Structures are given as structure tokens and as C-alpha cells.
Amino acid sequence: MTPLVKLLQAGILACFSVTCLAKPTIISNAKGYTLTNSGALIQFSHIAFDNGKILDIGDQSLINQFPNSRIIDANQKTLIPGLIDAHGHLLGLGATLLQVDVREDKSAIETAKHVSDYAKQNPQLAWVTGRGWNQVLWPGKAFPTAQQIDEYINETPVWLERVDGHAGWANSKALEIANITKDTIDPPGGKILRDEQGNPTGVLIDTAMYMLEKHLPKADKVFYQASLDAATEHLLSLGITSMHDAGISQSVYDFYQQKASANELKVRIYAMLAATDPQLSSMLEKGYVTDPSDFLSIRSVKVYGDGALGSRGAALFEGYADAPGNKGLLVTQESQLKSLFELILGHKFQLNYHAIGDRANRLALDQFAQTFKSIGGKNLRNRVEHAQVISLDDIPRFKQLSIIPAMQPTHATSDMNMAEDRVGKERLRGAYAWRRFVEQGTPIALGSDFPVELANPFYGIHAAVTRQDRNNMPQNGWIPSQALTIVETIKGFTIDAAYAAHQEDVLGGLTPGKWADFIIVDQDIFNVSPQDLWKTQVLETWVAGEPVFK
Known part of the structure; x- marks a missing residue:
């Protein structure tokens, strides 16, 4: 027998033992929900998937459509897309744990x-x-x-x-x-x-x-691995199947690529390069980082605008109400913005600018407008991370400039005890203003900013819908006019988050052709009392058609 015949026989045996005999899987008898790319809510009872991707969703006729499938009974449990946290810090979460x-x-x-x-x-x-x-x-x-x-x-x-x-x-x-x-x-x-x-x-x-x-012990690959393992286990247990990592160094950039090449990533990562990294230019020169399994995508940069409200570092036009002489800080100086924006957008990388105070948000919008006129880049789905305290006149500019606000609902309920102290009642009119964005047709990418906030996405879903903390206070919600509906909120944690990462064709929903990333939870979040949303427990998490948490 020739070596070629032996090789062919080995391939045929391998085919029959694994791939060629693999059967589609159908989850049946579920209370299934997903959103289309246009935002329409679809309900289904059966979902079929194979080779990691969705074949179809529908009713029990799928069993006849795919007659050799493995059937798993969901026992009327609620099944929704895996949730996407559009702003977090993966290894930071792991280190915190x-x-x-x-x-x-x-x-x-x-x-x-x-x-x-x-x-x-x-x-x-x-x-x-x-x-x-x-x-x-x-x-x-x-x-x-x-x-x-x-x-x-x-x-x-x-x-x-x-x-x-x-x-x-x-x-x-x-x-x-x-x-x-x-x-x-x-x-x-x-x-x-x-x-x-x-x-x-x-x-x-x-x-x-x-x-x-700079005097702390240097993180090495062993520490990165321990942090990645801890964070991955935690996120999958909470129903987060994908996250946007807001600011990574070159060493983490290299580490993630090594993990992706070895097929060792279990949570999908959309990573933003840190604009402060000395090697930013060389990483931009290398172009986009992609992964055929969509576990790693690097095509964006995080620029650090200002500080945070709680430490009075958010950059404001006028002084803090409780510290009148203090207008906050600019982490990246205004004089540096033009060259930095041109460098990033010139390489066709999405630019995601951290802005909490009204001055920082204005600086971002002004610089985006100027750079778009000079070199383009408006089509890159650029973002403002946090978009927290904004002049009312600036909110329409997000839509005009096609800027996506990446916002974190639990920041509002965590900050409500001090936000008015910091900025006064008038400036709160444009603060944590989710509904103003939705009503003007601007997609919002929702997340938690873990480990700043707890990573549990149902805490964020509850905060978005009720504008309350987990004691359901204040009674009618804090600035309740800016609350979102449950459908708008899930859209922000799924399809809009995917859109903000150029991934809406493969992630963010359970329509045919997308990755079979979904979770099974213990209550119907579309029909439960809003005050109980935060209590939702994840029973199972599936990524690419495989169970990864139960």
C-alpha cells in the first residue's frame, strides 16, 4: 500500500469518526428570543445549529427540516443570544479576582x-x-x-x-x-x-x-494567563460570550494573538489598542488582527480623554459644583488630539475616545469633525466611551458625525448618589441620557466597564430599564425619563454592541449564519417585573454551539 493510499484511508476514517458523522443540534421547547439586525424582536421555540453556527430558528418543524439532529429539551426555559459587554477590561477583571x-x-x-x-x-x-x-x-x-x-x-x-x-x-x-x-x-x-x-x-x-x-511587579505571561482564566470563567457564568476590551498594551496584544492562534480563547474579544502605548504606530502598521473563528478582533484604538466624575477628574467647562475651582483633568492634552486622530483614522482603525465630562465630549466631537473633513474616517463606526455628561447641544452631533456612544447603565445607578453634587442639576439634563440618543436614532453599545462595576449584565439591564439600584431605589427611578425599554436594552447588549465592533453579521443575534452563542436563563426577562431583572440567573452558556457553562 502506497503512502498516498494510507493517507487517504486515514482521512476517510477520520471523516467518519468525527466530522462527516457529526449531527446538527436542535434545542427544542424553549422560550426563545432574538433581535434581527434591524432591531425587530423574534420569538421561537426551536433553534438548530451545526459546526458552531445557526442553521435556523423556528418551531417544531425544524425537527423535520433537520431529521438526523440531536435534540435537547429546554423545558420551556428562556433562551436568548449571548450577551456582549461593549466596554470592559478583561485582564483587569481577572487581576481583580x-x-x-x-x-x-x-x-x-x-x-x-x-x-x-x-x-x-x-x-x-x-x-x-x-x-x-x-x-x-x-x-x-x-x-x-x-x-x-x-x-x-x-x-x-x-x-x-x-x-x-x-x-x-x-x-x-x-x-x-x-x-x-x-x-x-x-x-x-x-x-x-x-x-x-x-x-x-x-x-x-x-x-x-x-x-x-511603574514600580509594581511587572505582569508576565503567567499572570496574564491566570487573569484570563479567572475572568473567562467569571464572564461565562454570567452569560457574557463576547466583550470589548477597552485599552490593551502591546504585551497583551501579543498575548491575545498567541491565545487565538492556539484556539485557547473561550470568550470573544474585540480589543482596543491603548493610544498611550509607545508601540502604537507599529501595531497600527500591522493592520487589523482577525481570527477565522471570530474569537479575536483588533481594529480599534482607545484614546484617553479625561478622568472620572467620582475623583473629580472628568473634564468640565465649568467648575465642579462641590469644588468650584476644579474643572477636572485632560489625560490626553488638547494639543495632542489632531495628530493622534490623524494617525489612528489614517490607518483605518476605529477611534474610541474616553469622555466623561462635557468638555471632554465636546473636544472629541470637535476633533472627529475636523479629522473627517481632512482625511475621512466617518464610516469607521467611531465611538465615545462613556459619553456620560454631555451638553444638550452636543447630543445631536453624535448622529451627525455617526459616533456611537458606548455607555454603562450601572454607572448611572452607582453615580446617582454623588452626580448632582458634582455637576449640579442643570448639567444632569444631558447626563446618562440614554433615551435622548435612542430617540434620535443613535445606536448605543451597552456594557459595564468591569471591574469598575460588577460584570453581571443583568445588573446593567435592570439599571437601564428601571434607573434604580438593586434595592429598587429611588422608588420611581433616578431621572426616569431617560430609561430604556427591555427590548432597547437587550438591543444595546447584543446587536448594537456587535454593530459597534463591525461584527453584526456574525454576532449579536441568533439568525441563520451567525455563531451559535446563546444562554439559557431562569426567567423570561421580556415578561418579568422590571424590578426583578437583576435577579436573573444563567443556567447554561453556549459559545459556537458548545456548552461552556452549566
Whole structure:
């Protein structure tokens, strides 16, 4: 027997043992819902898929249409498309799951005690790192100090990021290692909080954080892998099958490509290059990164406009209502925008600009308009990430310039306890203004900004529909005129999120030809009381026609 005949025989046996005998799968007896690309809601009871993609949806006639299928009874459970989080930080989530989480601590002292206990349980750590504090929720609402940590842990450096990632809290040991002293000058776009004598208090805002973070142990592939594994497991358990990773470095860019090439990604990633990375130009020169299985797509860049509202770093036209002399910070200076926009849009990469304050949003819109006139790029589905506090006159410009707002519903319900304090009632008219965008025909890509907020998408769905926290307060919702319907909200977490990533033909719904990414949940979210939406539990998650969580 010749080698060629042996090879052909081996191929035939392999075909019969695996691929050629594979049967389509039909999930039957489901309460199925999906949206078309135009946003129409479709209901179905049966869904057929094969080789990872949807064959058809419909009723029990699909069983006759695909007679050799494997049938799985959904027992009248609700089946919807896998949810897309349009703005998160994948490895940041994983890192948070692997370090001390102080989100639930009720004061600076309680946080310091928690960190001390964590350090004692992990004596091998050269640095103690964590995330989640929010002084707005503490008695007195004052920023914490290094001395508060020093009382409990002073020999090991400590660095705790604020919940929004736009400020950090260090102990004195960490400040010493970073050589941050009374004489250290605030960097452009950042601020070192100081006491009355000018000494650093321990809190660093926005770009000032980099002065300390460069001294942290460097993340390596082992840490990336551990973070990826932790984040992937968490997201799949919550029904998130795809996410938009808002700002990655070159090392993560390389890591993701290695994982995709080895078919080791389990959650789909639409990654944005960080405009701050020194290697941005070289990554742009390499062009788009694509994956035949659509687990990785890199064709966008995140530009960092301003800071966050909670740390008073969002860039405003007028001073903060509760700090009149402070107008916030620009992380990327206005003078840098023209060249940066031309670099990114000139390479045909989508540009996604972080803007929370009204000034930052205006700067983004103005620069988009100018760059479109000079070199084009309007068709790239460019985005403003957060689009949080906006002048009413600027909202129509999003549609005029074809800019997609990527917004996070739980930011509204988390910020409602301090937003009016920060900007006053008048400026809130254009803040967290989801309905204003929907009514003018602008698609909204919805997400959570995890780990800033909890990743559970049903918390965001509940917040979007009710404008309430998970205690269903305030009673009638916070600025309820801007609430979305359940269909509009699911559209934002599925087809509009896919559209914002140029992926609406393969993701975001369960129509024929798209990937079979879907979840089965314990209640009918289209008919349950809106106040109960956040309680939804994921029973099963499927990606590319394979069960990945149950």
C-alpha cells in the first residue's frame, strides 16, 4: 500500500469518526428570543445549529427540516443570544479576582484592616494590591490617607485602585519606593493630593498613578494567563460570550494573538489598542488582527480623554459644583488630539475616545469633525466611551458625525448618589441620557466597564430599564425619563454592541449564519417585573454551539 493510499484511508476514517458523522443540534421547547439586525424582536421555540453556527430558528418543524439532529429539551426555559459587554477590561477583571477586593468595605479604616488581614494571609507578596474603594460611600466622603493604611501595614507597600480606576491610594512605604514627596510636581493630566503642608496624602489621580505603578511587579505571561482564566470563567457564568476590551498594551496584544492562534480563547474579544502605548504606530502598521473563528478582533484604538466624575477628574467647562475651582483633568492634552486622530483614522482603525465630562465630549466631537473633513474616517463606526455628561447641544452631533456612544447603565445607578453634587442639576439634563440618543436614532453599545462595576449584565439591564439600584431605589427611578425599554436594552447588549465592533453579521443575534452563542436563563426577562431583572440567573452558556457553562 502506497503512502498516498494510507493517507487517504486515514482521512476517510477520520471523516467518519468525527466530522462527516457529526449531527446538527436542535434545542427544542424553549422560550426563545432574538433581535434581527434591524432591531425587530423574534420569538421561537426551536433553534438548530451545526459546526458552531445557526442553521435556523423556528418551531417544531425544524425537527423535520433537520431529521438526523440531536435534540435537547429546554423545558420551556428562556433562551436568548449571548450577551456582549461593549466596554470592559478583561485582564483587569481577572487581576481583580486574584487580588484583594475592597468594594464592600464601609470606611477607610475597615478597608485598611481588610488589606492588613489579606497581607497576613499572603506573606509571599512583595506588594499588596487591590481595587474597589469609593470614598463617596464612606462616612464623611473624604479621600483616604496613607497614614490610615500605615496604622495596620507599613512594611509592605500597598496600592489600592479606586473603583473607577482613575485614582489610587498608597501607604507611605509605596510612596517612598516611588519617591513621591512634597517636591514632586503634578504630571500633566494628573494630580497628587496633598495636605496643608504640601505633603502627599497617599491619593494619586489619573496620570499621577503612573508615577507609582511603574514600580509594581511587572505582569508576565503567567499572570496574564491566570487573569484570563479567572475572568473567562467569571464572564461565562454570567452569560457574557463576547466583550470589548477597552485599552490593551502591546504585551497583551501579543498575548491575545498567541491565545487565538492556539484556539485557547473561550470568550470573544474585540480589543482596543491603548493610544498611550509607545508601540502604537507599529501595531497600527500591522493592520487589523482577525481570527477565522471570530474569537479575536483588533481594529480599534482607545484614546484617553479625561478622568472620572467620582475623583473629580472628568473634564468640565465649568467648575465642579462641590469644588468650584476644579474643572477636572485632560489625560490626553488638547494639543495632542489632531495628530493622534490623524494617525489612528489614517490607518483605518476605529477611534474610541474616553469622555466623561462635557468638555471632554465636546473636544472629541470637535476633533472627529475636523479629522473627517481632512482625511475621512466617518464610516469607521467611531465611538465615545462613556459619553456620560454631555451638553444638550452636543447630543445631536453624535448622529451627525455617526459616533456611537458606548455607555454603562450601572454607572448611572452607582453615580446617582454623588452626580448632582458634582455637576449640579442643570448639567444632569444631558447626563446618562440614554433615551435622548435612542430617540434620535443613535445606536448605543451597552456594557459595564468591569471591574469598575460588577460584570453581571443583568445588573446593567435592570439599571437601564428601571434607573434604580438593586434595592429598587429611588422608588420611581433616578431621572426616569431617560430609561430604556427591555427590548432597547437587550438591543444595546447584543446587536448594537456587535454593530459597534463591525461584527453584526456574525454576532449579536441568533439568525441563520451567525455563531451559535446563546444562554439559557431562569426567567423570561421580556415578561418579568422590571424590578426583578437583576435577579436573573444563567443556567447554561453556549459559545459556537458548545456548552461552556452549566
